[in-house]
Amino acid sequence: MAKNDDLFKKVVAHAKEYGFIFPSSEIYDGLSAVYDYGPYGSMMKNNIKEYWWKSMVQMHENIVGLDAAIFMHPTTWKASGHVDAFNDPLIDNKDTKRRYRADVLVEDYVAKMEDKVQKEITKAKKRFGDAFDEEKFVTTAPHVVENRARQHEIIKRMSHDLDINDLADVKNLIDELEISDPDTGSRNWTEVRQFNLMFGTKVGSVAEGTTDLYLRPETAQGIFVNFLNVQKSARQKIPFGIAQIGKAFRNEIVARQFIFRMREFEQMEMQFFIRPNTELGEEGWFNKWRQKRLKWHLNLGMGAENYRFHDHDKLAHYANAATDIEFNFPFGFKELEGIHSRTNFDLSNHEKFSGKKMQYFDPETNESYTPFVVETSIGLDRMFLAVFSHSLVDETLPDGSERTVLRLPYVLAPVKVAVPPLLKKDGLPEEAHKIVKLLKYDFNTVYDEKDAIGRRYRRQDAIGTPICVTVDHDTLTDGKVTIRHRDTMEQQRVDISDLRDIISKEVDMRYALERLEE
Ligand code: ATP
Numbered sequence: 039m040a041k042n043d044d045l046f047k048k049v050v051a052h053a054k055e056y057g058f059i060f061p062s063s064e065i066y067d068g069l070s071a072v073y074d075y076g077p078y079g080s081m082m083k084n085n086i087k088e089y090w091w092k093s094m095v096q097m098h099e100n101i102v103g104l105d106a107a108i109f110m111h112p113t114t115w116k117a118s119g120h121v122d123a124f125n126d127p128l129i130d131n132k133d134t135k136r137r138y139r140a141d142v143l144v145e146d147y148v149a150k151m152e153d154k155v156q157k158e159i160t161k162a163k164k165r166f167g168d169a170f171d172e173e174k175f176v177t178t179a180p181h182v183v184e185n186r187a188r189q190h191e192i193i194k195r196m197s198h199d200l201d202i203n204d205l206a207d208v209k210n211l212i213d214e215l216e217i218s219d220p221d222t223g224s225r226n227w228t229e230v231r232q233f234n235l236m237f238g239t240k241v242g243s244v245a246e247g248t249t250d251l252y253l254r255p256e257t258a259q260g261i262f263v264n265f266l267n268v269q270k271s272a273r274q275k276i277p278f279g280i281a282q283i284g285k286a287f288r289n290e291i292v293a294r295q296f297i298f299r300m301r302e303f304e305q306m307e308m309q310f311f312i313r314p315n316t317e318l319g320e321e322g323w324f325n326k327w328r329q330k331r332l333k334w335h336l337n338l339g340m341g342a343e344n345y346r347f348h349d350h351d352k353l354a355h356y357a358n359a360a361t362d363i364e365f366n367f368p369f370g371f372k373e374l375e376g377i378h379s380r381t382n383f384d385l386s387n388h389e390k391f392s393g394k395k396m397q398y399f400d401p402e403t404n405e406s407y408t409p410f411v412v413e414t415s416i417g418l419d420r421m422f423l424a425v426f427s428h429s430l431v432d433e434t435l436p437d438g439s440e441r442t443v444l445r446l447p448y449v450l451a452p453v454k455v456a457v458p459p460l461l462k463k464d465g466l467p468e469e470a471h472k473i474v475k476l477l478k479y480d481f482n483t484v485y486d487e488k489d490a491i492g493r494r495y496r497r498q499d500a501i502g503t504p505i506c507v508t509v510d511h512d513t514l515t516d517g518k519v520t521i522r523h524r525d526t527m528e529q530q531r532v533d534i535s536d537l538r539d540i541i542s543k544e545v546d547m548r549y550a551l552e553r554l555e556e
Pocket of ligand 1: 299
């Protein structure tokens with residue numbers, strides 16, 4: 039735990055020091071749970087967006103894009119259920135004055151129980167070696183079976199409480215489990231109460247009268263209200279999808295996890311419209327998107343062991359299936375992306391509240407119906423944190439020296455190529471500038487001449503630059519340069535005329551996209 043805490047602190051510090059992420063309005067001491075992306079951060083964020091957008095819109099003939107406004111007619115949020123039900127159960131600690139989500143306190147308690155199970159499994163694995171049968175162990179070892187049953191019981195009780203809005207029993211549960219303030223150990227809690235997460239604002243001048251609006255808490259509703267506009271104008275037939283990247287706002291109760299939980303954040307959402315009753319089962323769209331999305335993540339090469347599905351027992355009122363893709367963040371496995379089978383809840387409700395038909399006439403079956411929807415929804419900032427925290431590594435090199443390297447997947451690295459001249463004289467800078475000019479139309483390329491060459495390599499390692507192209511005296515006569523690879527630190531002498539091809543094979547998005555189709 040301490041090690042992971044340290045890693046998390048290091049992630050936050052590194053992100054700031056190297057221009058990835060700054061606290062918002064820092065000169066005024068920042069604003070809680072709001073962050074700004076710096077020079078490298080904004081580039082990396084754009085690369086994540088590009089990877090997502092292209093994999094959705096460019097790779098699928100039946101997925102089109104949308105960029106809906108953040109402000110929406112206020113009735114939207116009545117129809118979607120957010121006004122009445124977009125609440126989190128809140129609890130305060132009277133001693134520390136710290137605020138928590140009551141459900142998260144209980145979930146964290148259960149996660150710790152599961153940690154114990156995992157430790158027992160690891161121990162047993164070591165003890166029994168190759169003969170170990172994990173399936174048998176977890177279904178027969180009394181400790182494990184009891185622990186898991188108890189976990190299940192706790193979550194079931196809490197889910198039921200939240201369903202019927204029995205907040206007093208959530209409080210009882212917290213008391214019975216003796217859950218304490220994670221920071222201080224105090225168990226002096228207030229009652230649990232509901233808190234709506236939407237930010238309200240007003241539009242219009244006072245003289246003309248104002249309208250109460252909300253800042254959208256998800257991008258999805260912009261897609262639903264535009265369903266028919268998009269379907270008709272893009273001449274799409276069901277099944278088809280609408281993809282959107284944009285800001286969302288939530289007045290989160292707990293805001294102490296850097297960019298994991300922000301009050302202003304960005305989502306990448308895709309709503310896939312399908313025939314009713316084609317969503318469930320092995321061949322259903324829900325499972326298809328569940329698998330496709332996992333593949334998108336695994337394709338980045340950050341290790342299959344760092345992802346897992348968490349299928350929901352407790353479903354939102356509109357869903358008939360839901361799963362999270364969880365990632366192994368420095369603070370444990372947590373939701374990175376949600377995949378939800380939303381039935382026809384949203385479209386039907388918009389039809390009800392607006393009085394406008396939201397139906398689709400299916401030319402193949404000759405009938406009209408309200409399409410069902412499978413949604414994939416990922417937080418761009420959470421994705422950033424997953425990639426950034428996983429990639430940040432301290433290494434001891436064979437010569438005993440240390441380096442910090444950001445092993446970003448090449449396609450997501452903000453700078454793809456750095457061109458350092460070996461020395462700042464003898465015509466080397468001029469030659470290096472020529473190489474930058476040669477490469478900059480294809481790759482984000484920087485020229486770097488400050489400090490000794492070793493330090494320049496370290497700086498590029500720290501921002502995750504995959505390739506350095508070093509210009510030396512021989513370059514001037516033989517037309518060759520040295521390529522240095524970030525991860526292996528191997529060096530290779532190549533012709534300047536081959537540079538573009540060599541680099542492109544390593545860093546171009548197209549190869550990552552091709553792998554998705556295999
Ligand atoms: P959580 O349970 O962590 O609050 P959620 O289930 O409410 O998340 P969704 O409404 O399903 O999240 O939103 C889809 C995705 O948007 C999440 O998987 C996450 O990646 C991202 N997301 C949601 N809330 C935030 C936030 N406050 N800050 C950053 N990303 C967020």
